[in-house]
Amino acid sequence: DAGVIQSPRHEVTEMGQEVTLRCKPISGHDYLFWYRQTMMRGLELLIYFNNNVPIDDSGMPEDRFSAKMPNASFSTLKIQPSEPRDSAVYFCASSFTSEKLFFGSGTQLSVL
């Protein structure tokens, strides 16, 4: 298996623009997690899914952020409109029965 695949690897956008981050989890995994990492706040859990259903989205910063998982092999994290304070590395992770998490390489987002 290729592991958790995230795209794009880097994203530079201007304030106010819509940003969509994508994640393909490992086949057969039933949990999917979205994290955000900044120097100030460290690694924060934003939302996680179990069998494509959002379980806990209490970490989502505000209504500008939304996440979907239309099927077992794909998830998106959308920011609309984006702001400079959203600049961070966004990680996706998947796991089987919430045991060990496997992380993707992350998306480096810069909002100018």
Add this chain to the structure above:
Amino acid sequence: DAKTTQPPSMDCAEGRAANLPCNHSTISGNEYVYWYRQIHSQGPQYIIHGLKNNETNEMASLIITEDRKSSTLILPHATLRDTAVYYCIVKYVHNNNDMRFGAGTRLTVKP
């Protein structure tokens, strides 16, 4: 989930054992101890986890005290590539399936 306390940073000489401590004095009986590490600019990587007994795999050993209030991750022969931030997490498997990371310990392996 129980909170954990880790030293912010540690150094280790290359080839020596690295012993990373973690305090989790409020851990409950059904909470597991997990260790992950994050090498610069990469996603975190699972290392090992355990409940009560000591565990060993190809990467490391996990020693959990009898009262389970603390644990130690041991990298038996540290290499420069082990330089990373190491996170200790306690997680209740059945009712709380999230994984929240603290600040971790920044381990620097020196030649």
